[in-house]
Amino acid sequence: MGELIVNGSTSARDEAAVRVGGLSRRYGEIRALDAVDLTLDRGITGLLGPNGAGKTTLLSILATVNEPDAGDIKIFGLNPKIHAERVQIRRQLGFLPQELGYHRHFTVAGFLDYVAILKEIVDRRRRAEEVARVLATVGMEGFGRRRIRTLSGGFRQRLAIAQSLLGSPELLVLDEPTAGLDTEQRLRFRELLSNLPGDPVIVLSTHQADDIAAICPRVVVVLDGRIAFAGTPTALADTAAGHVWTATQRDERAHMSWRDGDNQWRHIGDLPPTGSVTATPTVEDGYLLLSHAGGKR
């Protein structure tokens, strides 16, 4: 597989913030990543893929908590295989793992303060400012003294996002950050990411294609440990052009079909159903078509 450059011009390749080449990772017999080449620039990159496709492995390698079996990575020109450079990367990193636990007896501010120290924010006053800033960013002002165990799932997720923002990281690796958030919180999250100062590199893994369409200028689809697509959301949607229709009845030949809110059947497939109308494809359509093709392969 050739190198795919997200948002890629040749000049961008030379200045890429994150460059991954030939990345492979196996867990026993399972091939999680297979010779992945990827280049990421500043801005938000959405990562789409089914469960087990390798997204989390890729993100954990980018977050320097997992090591590939083969391949090279450069993050801001630094090699995470070298201890000193790995520490340098971590100083610029904000990471939200997929399944984050909690120190239930910590207070919200206490937990963030603890994480801030782990991020080497050693000045007490600056730490307090940072904690206040990220709490405000995720809309949790006034929650500082609350015990984490008393928070609802949505607020815990906000807290998880808040910790990743401590220290204004240059690289933000977010694995399914909108899981557990309600609609309003998801919209707030989109707003939050869009307004982050400093134009950091953000890698966002999600199952929510509409999140990708809404805030990601770039999208990468991972299927079976490989990069199946890298480009803009529009380009991903365009891959489904001519493959999406609406009809009044279900067509068995469709790869996928479902009834939408207007009581119309939306079909994704290779052949149009009888009496169907061609529909404008979405990012989700593109992703589903790609997944289906990947599944057949």
Place this chain on the structure above:
Amino acid sequence: MTNVRARSVVSLARIEAVHLSRSVPVLSGLMVSGVAMWLITYRSQPLWWSNDWRIGYGQTVISLTVLVGAQLATARSRRDGLQELYESFPTSTGQRTLAHLIGVLGAAPAAVLLVGVAAGAFALQGALGTPDLTTLIGGILLVLAGGVIGVAIGSRFPHPLAGVLGAFVWLLPFSQSNRFNSAIPWLFPWVKPAQLSELPRRLAGYPPALAHALELAAIVVLAGVVALAITSAARRHRVGLLVAGAAGLAGLVVTCLVQLQPIPTRDIDRVVSEAANTGAAQHCTTSEANGHNVRYCLYPAFGSLLPTVQAPVNGVLSLTPVQLAHPLTISQTSGLDIEDSTLTHGHSSQQVTAWRARLQNAPANLPSSSAIYVNLGRWPSGGHQQSVARFDLALGAAEWAVGLPTNTGPPTGLLPTQCVPLNQAREAIAIWLAARATHLPTAQFQGRNGSYSVAAVDGTAVVVWTYPGEISGYFASPGPQTTADGYLLAQAMTKLPTARVLGLLTSNWDSWISPHATNAELASALGITLPAVRLVGPRGQVITPLAPPGSQPQCTT
């Protein structure tokens, strides 16, 4: 370590210390330790050369709970599912472990608080001697060692029960130390030596406090090295850890070897001399009360006890109507057990035999009717226990006043050597004198003090009265075996006006203290009905006592 990393570690350590100090295990350990300390010290005389070691023993509980708390804290990130996140931070696992190790200091204030409160309580009780700083520091190191071991366990085993299991392993030596002889118990985290409260002063090297504190320090170093070795992946740290580990191990070996060294012969010799030849070791003063001279002999460190010992004796003497020819001596005695191998390890059996022979000839081991031997280390510092001890001492003085033996010596074989003043009026007089002298409240005297049992006297079953404190070991050996008849008669006498009883006794003292004057005669002279003993079974039935095997003699002189 760079400045930023060092500051990160210090900041984390500060937070961990606060968390540990406020953790449920540590706070509960603090309370239980406090209670444990109280339980193991409140009954005994506060002697600093014994109690500083007992403070450390009480701290074993908090050492265990600090171990559990530190393990929980160290394994928190893994247990709470935050390990992956924590690994993404520039602060390494090794640095976090180092912070946890330093954070164990958060338990130090609790340990110091225990020492402070215990020291304050002992000072208020008038503790004798001075505390040994090394021993007290050893107790604090015991607590810290528990914490560092907890960090080491938590670094490898995140399960919350791992700390509890570790605490059991750490506890095991405490419970098993009595299985070992010689100096082996010193190598255990902490033990409670039985002989400390039998010593008239601090015996250098018993226990070997400095070497033991250094052993605990070496355990702290070793456990810390293990914790860091488990979590620090950096090769450049390996050399430092190897050196520190080797130093810790060497320290452990050396301190253990030092603790196994025998106590110098001259030191034990001196203690044995002080216990066996009390006349040369004690300061004696003679005081006069109501025309009687009483000699009080106390070890130099116990001089402040004199007033509390004098008070009950003077109370008896002030009621005794006649001058007695033979003087009374109140002397301290040591229950030093030379068979205790923690004391005599490394010395030849001939040497131990010689020491044993000297101790067997101590005055307290010889029967006497003019000396009372107060066991050192047993005199209570206050409260109900002291009022009981004062009554017992007053009873001893009263028995001397009525001509009963005051010290029967150690038992030979299984049979008690106490004589029984069967149906002798002087027994009731002695009990009455003791009760009046100590102003024992009538309710307390008549209440559930002492207990009844059955003894055989010349083949006949006799109901005897074990008076309060008789089995508490305040004295080297008791006077006569008091009977229930004598106690009940004395109890009836306390209901009469003191002047009336005294008037009767003064009029014919020599006759009343004769072994031939009976309880019935005394009761009749006082105009009271002689109380009878009735033993009642659980269903209210009257029990006829049966004579147990063996027989005690009557008091005939």
